[in-house]
Amino acid sequence: VSLIFTRHPLEHMLLLSAVVFCAGVYTILTRKNAVSILMGVELVLNAANLNFVAFSQYTRVGGVHGNVFTIFVILLAAAEAAVALAIIIGIYQNFGRVDVDQADNLKE
């Protein structure tokens, strides 16, 4: 694959989203702060969205199905962020911090 974007646009987009996805996974794996983990999840979702739109645009599957799925993913991410914020505030009220390894009351 040459380095010229316009020769192989699909591969360039896929590689970019792979990098963003791995950054998101790294964030999720290494953080204790719940808000940071939420940011990692958003990175992963954005990488998936980039893939959806790239496949929709540059392959013969074509059409707008990838774009429709991207809209669904964005909407679900909004719902997920709202619920996650509510849960984080609940954890903060109960524990005084938002580290995910502290909220382990269900174990006992």
Add this chain to the structure above:
Amino acid sequence: MPPSEILLNVVFYVLAAAAVAGAVAVATSRNIVRSAFALLAVLFSAAALYALMKADFIAAAQVLIYVGGILVLIIFAVMLTHRITDVKLSNDSTPGPAAFCACLCLLFSLVVVILFTAKWRRDSDVVTMGGKAFEVAARQYQADGATGLAFGGTAFEGTVVVSADVLAAPDPSRTIDQVVFTVSEAARPEGAAKPPGASGDLDELAADRPPVQTRFVPYGGRTQTHRTEFEKLPEGEYHWRVKLVGREKDAKGGSRDAEWTFPAAKTDFSVRRGVTEPIARALAGPYLFAFEVVSVLLLAALVGAAFLARKEVKES
């Protein structure tokens, strides 16, 4: 390479660099406010990349919902749960050489799959057509002659650029003067209604909306790319052909006019005007049930979030 294509490459690499830098900053910054603003950079770059991929509606939705909604929520979460002053403690990360190695392995396997394993590389960009005398490599591009358009893909504008390279040298008895590109509407399935004048035949040109457009390009030699641009194509399915026009020697030693047409086996594409209307039709058609389910889920998430975040009122 035309200037617009160079510009598109530069724009892509700038946006990609911004996205990667933002993602790495989100993953490594110890200051959670800085992480949030790096996420802002990633989201904006992603929106610009959607616009680069002609998905303008998605770009607008990304800015509206992600930047205007989700990122503000995240920043609110940061503000409500931390003293902004002790940011050093607020974003502590566990030491993660193992996580780093795992992510590197993941990235490596993804890159291997993208570049070497998956089959989509082969039908992306170029198709080679062999004839009796020549071999022609055909490509097609989006409107501005830059971003590659996959064969069978969809152009979201009425302009498509096609090009042909003559690969094999014509033998000395044959010369080429012109390269002719012809775009015609693809044959419709049996029983489908034919619009007036629509035909794959050059002889039946409709008066107002010609279904066939032909462009002539002077032959510039074997090393030169012959490309031309078809404008104002109405929505529909198309395929195109390459014809080489020249002269060849006949049996008596004189020369006569000759032409070599290359069958357009896979050189097809479809044209849609903008992506917003097809999205609306898809949401109101095949995806209607999913759309309703998502709206119910959004309502449930709204109620759940309000329930979780409410303040307990103590009765005294």
